[in-house]
Amino acid sequence: MGTDKGISRREALARIGMIVAGIATSSIGLSALSSCAEKPQKKRIILYFTATGNCLHVARQLAEPEGQLLSIPQMVRQNRYEFEADEIGIVYPIYGHMPPNMVRNFIRKAKLKAGYKFAVLTYGARKCDAVEIWDGISREAGNPFDYIATLIMVDNWLPNFDMNEQIKIEKHIPENLQRITGDISRRREWHEPVSEEERQMHAGFMTLSGLDPEVGFLKKSERYFVVTENCIGCGACTDVCPRGNYEFTSNGIAMQGDCDFCFACIQNCPQKAIQFKKNDEDPLLAKGERNPNARYRNENISLMDIKRANRQ
Structure with missing residues (x-):
């Protein structure tokens, strides 16, 4: 060719x-x-404490889409205190404006290694100086947080509030949660401001309650709760208590041990068989309950979710 x-x-x-x-x-x-x-993808870990599901619901929203959810009671049970991620968050309910005793002790032992740390504190009526209290506790433990905010939700403090009335109150939870989620996505560095009036309100509460500020709420479950004849032995209480204070005995359900006063047992009992003992010596419980027939669990959270989070 x-x-x-x-x-x-x-x-x-x-x-x-x-x-x-x-x-x-x-x-x-x-x-x-x-x-x-x-x-x-940034790795995000969310550590949470929940009793009625409010904080678990918030933790789930903050963990989406790829974050890891870890229950603080389960971490304590496993003796696991070291965590490393790009971002680490903690979500807990405030009791008397303070963290649950278990959360307080957890952060004192924890080693959190992250470029950004944030905390969301849920409450129902008054937050007072909860942000400053957490900032002080976490800094002293060597775990300072870049972002600390509070989120108002349904108040589940049974001695003061009727749960049936509480769930009717519009607290703009989705909007407020969306704002917080946006702040965290932008890695905003911010601590929610606390007023002098709020500090004084907390001081007044501590005087009234007689609680130790270094301990917070820590009661004895056998002194404050009673299992009534409505109990059918379903065992829900043995699973939802983050301290494992409830157990089956030959005489039915019995409880004993240190109690965070989270009310997971009394709020999640399907038969409403757990109630407060009459306790005239404790100013917080002198009047009993507002409505012994009303109980609360976050509508987005199941009983099994609480069991998985707290089972000991």
Whole structure:
């Protein structure tokens, strides 16, 4: 075959093959470069304490879509206190404006390694100086937080509030939670301000309650709760108590031990068989309950969710 100014058929096919191969290689290269250019997903750990599901609901929202949810009672049970991630958050309910005793002791032992740490504190009526209290406790423990905010939710403090009335109150939870989620996504560094009036309100509460500020709520369950004849032995209380204070005995359900006063037992009993003992010596319980027939669990959280979070 002549060449002249043209090329042979064999050469033409070879050149076409090289062009096709080049296009394929280029395509693969662009794909690889595009993949490399994607930002790696930030690893986020959410540690939470829950009794009626409010904090578990919040923790789930903050963990989406790829975050890891870890129950503080389960971490305590496993003696697990070291955590490392890009971001670490903690969600807990305030009791008397203070963290649950278990959360307080957990943060004192914990080693949190993260570029950004945040805390969301839920409450129902008054937050007072909860932010400053947590800031002080966590800093003393060597775990300062970049962001601390409070979130108002349904108040489940049975001595003062009727649960049937509480669930009717509009507290704009979705909007407030969305704002907090946005702050955290932007890694905002901020502590919610506390007023002098709020500090004085907390001081007044501590005087009234007689609680130790270094301990917070820590009662004896056998002194404050009683299992009534409505009990059918379902065992829910043995699973939902974060301290494992309830157990089956030959005489039915019995409880004993240090109590965070989280009310997981009394709020989650399907038969409403757990109630407060009459205790005239404790100013917080001198009047009993507002409505012994009303109980509360967050509508987004199941009884099994609470069991999984707290079972000891």
